[in-house]
Amino acid sequence: MSTARAAAVRALVRQEQNGYSNLVLNAVLQKEKLPPRDAAFAGRLFYGVLERRSLLDACLAGCCAKPLHKLDPEVLAILRSGLYQLQYLRVPPAVAVDQSVELTRAFGKKSAAGFVNAVLRRAAQGRPAETSFADEAERLSGLCSVSPAVARIFLNAFGGEAQAVLEAFWQPRPTALRPNTLRTSLPALARALEEEGVRDVCPGEVPGSLLARFEGSPAASPRFAAGEFAVQGQASQLAALCLGARPGQKVVDLCAAPGGKSLLLAQQMHGTGRLFCCDAAQNRLSLVQKAFLRCGVSNARLLCQDASRHDPRLAGADRVLCDVPCSGLGVLGKKPDIRYKSLEGLDGLIELQKAILRQGAAYLVQGGRLVYSTCTLNPAENTGVVSDFLCQNPEFIAVPPPFVPKSARLERNLMTLLPTAAGFDGFFVACLERL
Numbered sequence: 001m002s003t004a005r006a007a008a009v010r011a012l013v014r015q016e017q018n019g020y021s022n023l024v025l026n027a028v029l030q031k032e033k034l035p036p037r038d039a040a041f042a043g044r045l046f047y048g049v050l051e052r053r054s055l056l057d058a059c060l061a062g063c064c065a066k067p068l069h070k071l072d073p074e075v076l077a078i079l080r081s082g083l084y085q086l087q088y089l090r091v092p093p094a095v096a097v098d099q100s101v102e103l104t105r106a107f108g109k110k111s112a113a114g115f116v117n118a119v120l121r122r123a124a125q126g127r128p129a130e131t132s133f134a135d136e137a138e139r140l141s142g143l144c145s146v147s148p149a150v151a152r153i154f155l156n157a158f159g160g161e162a163q164a165v166l167e168a169f170w171q172p173r174p175t176a177l178r179p180n181t182l183r184t185s186l187p188a189l190a191r192a193l194e195e196e197g198v199r200d201v202c203p204g205e206v207p208g209s210l211l212a213r214f215e216g217s218p219a220a221s222p223r224f225a226a227g228e229f230a231v232q233g234q235a236s237q238l239a240a241l242c243l244g245a246r247p248g249q250k251v252v253d254l255c256a257a258p259g260g261k262s263l264l265l266a267q268q269m270h271g272t273g274r275l276f277c278c279d280a281a282q283n284r285l286s287l288v289q290k291a292f293l294r295c296g297v298s299n300a301r302l303l304c305q306d307a308s309r310h311d312p313r314l315a316g317a318d319r320v321l322c323d324v325p326c327s328g329l330g331v332l333g334k335k336p337d338i339r340y341k342s343l344e345g346l347d348g349l350i351e352l353q354k355a356i357l358r359q360g361a362a363y364l365v366q367g368g369r370l371v372y373s374t375c376t377l378n379p380a381e382n383t384g385v386v387s388d389f390l391c392q393n394p395e396f397i398a399v400p401p402p403f404v405p406k407s408a409r410l411e412r413n414l415m416t417l418l419p420t421a422a423g424f425d426g427f428f429v430a431c432l433e434r435l
Contacts, residue, residue, distance in 0.1 A: 002099050004038040005081060008045040009103060012077040021050055021337050036216055048088060049080045050336035051170060054145035056080045059087075063122040074107040075116065082120045093124055140166065149343040150329060153378050165377070165426075168419040169333035174211040175218055176204055176423045177229045178237050178260070180295045181267045184228040186210060192223050204423060205405050206234040206241070211423055227295040232260040234405075235330070235417045235427035239323060239373035240264040242401050242431050247272040249318040254307040254360055257284035259291040261323055266297040276314055278305040308355035314363045319370075322360040324353045326374040326381050330426025333419060346380075353385050361393060364434050370396075372430045382428035383414055389432075396432050 011028040015021055025046050029039050049056065057068055060079055068076060082100035085091040097120045104113045133139035140151040144166035154162040179189045190201050190210060198221070199213040210229070218224055218231050240261040245251045245268040256262045256277035266275055275297075279285045282304045292300055305311050307322070327346060328338045353374075360370050372389075374381055390396060398413040407424060409416045417427040 002038075002103075003032065004034060004042040005045065005099055005103060006106065007032045007034060007038075007042040008049070008081055009074065009077045009107070011042070011046045012049055012081065013073045015046075015050070015337075016073055016077075021047070021335070040216075045081055045084060045089070047336060049077075049084050051333075051339070052084065052088070052145045053080065053340070054142050056083050056087075056145075058142045059083060059123050060119065063119045072109060072112070075104065075109055075112050078103050078107070078116060079119060079123075082116070083123050086120065086124045093121075097121060097124075146332070146339045147341055147343070150339065150341060153329065153343070157377060157379050165418060166332070169426075171333070171419070173333070173423050174200060174213050176232060176234045176237070177210040177212060177218070178232045178264055179208065179210060179229050180227055180263065181208075182271055182296050183226070184223075189223060189228055192228070193221070196221060196223070204234050206238050207403060208241075209234050209237050225294070230260050230263050230291065230295070232264070233331075233334075233425045233427075234423050235375070235425045235429075236260055237264060238401075238403065238405070238417070239371060239427065239429050240321065241268075241403065242373075242429055243268075243319050243321050243371045244369055244402065245269050245273075245319050249273045250276075250316060251319040251321075252276045252278070252314050252317045252360070252363055253321045253323070254278050254356060255321075255323050255325065256288050256302075257281065259288035261321060262288060262300065263291055263295055263297065265319075265321070266292075266295075266300060269299060271297070271299050273299060275300040276303060276317075277301070278303045278307060278311075278314075280304070280306045308352055308359060310359055310362065316365055317363040318365060318368050320360040320364050320368070321371050321373070322356050323371075323373045324356050325349065326353065326376040327378055329376040329378050330417075330419070330428075331375045332426075334425065346378075350381055350385060353381060354388065357385060357389050361389070361396065361432070361434070366434055368434050369399075370432045370434070372432065374428045375425060376428065377416065377418075377426040382416065382430075383411070386414060386430045386432070395435050397435060399431050399433050401429060401431050 007028050011025045015024045078100050082096050085096040101113050101117050104116045137151045141148045158165050179186045193201050201212045204211045245265045247270045251265055253262045257279040262277045277288055277300050285302050332339050357372055364370050400413050401415050407418050407420045415429045417424050419426050
């Protein structure tokens with residue numbers, strides 16, 4: 001029996017009990033102490049099942065006389081992982097089925113071994129029929145493995161393109177990096193990573209970014225420990241770059257944790273001026289502090305501060321970054337838990353976003369720039385929030401971003417980034433200036 005497959009099944013069972021996927025998997029892998037190759041396979045299997053769970057279940061449901069929700073959690077996890085191997089990992093059918101049957105016995109479900117064998121053999125060629133869905137939202141939910149609520153948001157936002165946008169989150173992507181120019185340069189970092197054996201190191205589309213493919217965790221690189229780079233998506237880098245922070249300025253990052261954008265702002269400022277990094281949670285600020293120590297940032301001040309409440313210490317800012325809390329519907333490829341959210345409380349979240357934007361604007365000097373950004377593709381949290389703000393605050397205008405990627409959509413100077421194989425997440429960026 002494969003210990004890697006067993007670890008993936010254990011993690012899947014625990015994750016069903018409302019655990020965060022990354023924490024659940026890390027806990028299981030630490031306990032199992034698998035070799036790196038087996039740990040990588042377990043992680044790929046675990047996240048693959050989460051990313052396509054609804055689709056897998058639709059296939060399995062057509063092969064089971066018993067409703068899936070009545071199956072033992074271990075048996076259901078074994079069926080899902082077995083079918084994922086058959087359909088997406090190119091594991092030989094005999095191996096995937098036999099290993100799944102062995103797992104069933106190993107998990108103390110011997111009586112279900114024949115059932116698992118029969119279901120997987122029937123499901124190996126299966127795919128839910130298009131006609132089995134009641135409407136377009138249900139079809140999109142089933143085929144793209146998202147909750148009905150998430151499916152409706154993408155349908156409303158993208159219409160006939162919704163399925164293509166959601167399927168783009170399944171594309172394998174390189175890791176996006178940001179060289180720390182306080183300690184190295186892009187060419188020097190690229191050479192150092194190649195010497196370490198990192199594959200496919202090349203410049204990203206966003207100016208100053210790097211793309212690479214690591215065998216293990218990028219944090220294991222000596223260059224990371226030396227503070228020479230941060231792991232940061234290209235869209236996230238672009239949001240910080242759009243702020244245009246300059247040396248000697250007063251810059252405010254209202255929602256700073258875990259610190260990637262703040263690091264980039266410090267680099268833009270050449271370690272000069274005053275950088276205020278705020279977050280409402282003290283434990284999350286510790287992540288920012290840890291990143292600053294690793295990367296040699298010395299011009300920053302950390303404040304435990306609710307971004308929706310006024311703080312006089314932040315007044316008179318030349319630049320304000322409002323990377324607000326959001327529904328996260330632009331990072332489904334990195335956080336599969338979000339796929340199945342009911343999105344309850346979304347109205348309250350939007351009110352919080354509006355409050356943070358208002359406070360950020362209140363800190364800004366005349367002629368200053370504010371960037372409002374999210375990692376969601378929900379128009380209500382993006383163009384809806386900014387359009388409402390601009391209507392109520394005529395002294396602010398939306399200006400063109402300094403860089404627009406090829407895949408971006410620009411409407412009235414408001415930029416929406418779609419997920420692409422080039423390493424972009426779904427993101428929204430608005431550059432606002434005070435007249």
